[in-house]
Amino acid sequence: MTQTQPRISVDNIRSHKNKDEPLVCLTAYTAPMASILDQHCDLLLVGDSMGMALYGMDNTLDVTLDMIIAHTKAVMRGSQNAFVLADMPYGTYEDDPQIALQNAQRLINETNCSAVKLEGDQSLAPTVELLTRHNIPVIAHIGLRPQMVIEEGGYKIKGKTEEQARALLEDAKTLEKAGAFCILIEGTIEPVSAMISASLNVPTIGIGASANCDGQILVIDDMLGMLSGTPPKFAKQYGHIQNDIDKMVAQYSKEVRTRIFPSEDYLYTVKNNPLRKAS
DSSP: OOOOSOOOOHHHHHTTTTOSSOEEEEEOOSHHHHHHHTTTOSEEEEOTTHHHHTTOOSSSTTOOHHHHHHHHHHHHHHOSSSEEEEEOOTTSSSSOHHHHHHHHHHHHHHHOOSEEEEEOOGGGHHHHHHHHHTTOOEEEEEESOGGGHHHHTSOOOBOOSHHHHHHHHHHHHHHHHHTOSEEEEESBOHHHHHHHHHHOSSOEEEESSOTTSSEEEEOHHHHHTOSSSOOOTTOOOSOOHHHHHHHHHHHHHHHHHTTOSSOGGGSOOOSSOHHHHHO
16 A cells, blocks of 8 residues: 555644544554544554454453554554554563563564553553653553453443542553653543543543543444444444344345345356357
């Protein structure tokens, strides 16, 4: 694919702080989807949500770095202009900043993506500092952190108490100071999310957070109505693609079983049948 213009950059994302027009962000995992989203989105996240959306996993914890790399390469091939952000999966960055650096460098070097995202609180600051010192742009993910689902016993909405609110604000400020150029806030009650966003000098991206964030993101499969089950409260469904696919596949199945498909319009034919001459 020919590059028509430079991709949206870290500076472009950073400059959206307090802009009237928020950043438009969605997840993407494949080249065909990325090519559709690219003309509408400022940022595409190759999220570990692929574990559930694409692979039928119960959570994100079994997503591997190899999976993220493969799908990030696909999204990079399918997009031209969007800022491409890749998740650091569970187990690749939490325990040791040096290991986090090695894995982040591999992710950036093998995919040429724009930045990495790490879920964490203020304890992750040394890792963020190390990565940014090595010229790896970092977006920090606070609030509800899906990689903590087992440790926390489920997906728990954050910011419900004064103590939680203070801790989240401290997380955001500490990670900003450590070098994160943007903060993603997930599953945090609206007043707290708005307060955090107003308190930072870097932009915020919300998912189940606040309309006052500097951008919004959803999982593409939730937004399209592609997945079974009840979507999260924050995931507005703009369509029900699953129903459309079901109808199309049912029609295809019917036509194959009744030999309506393939009709002559979908077959290769010639005027003179070569088999007649052969016989």
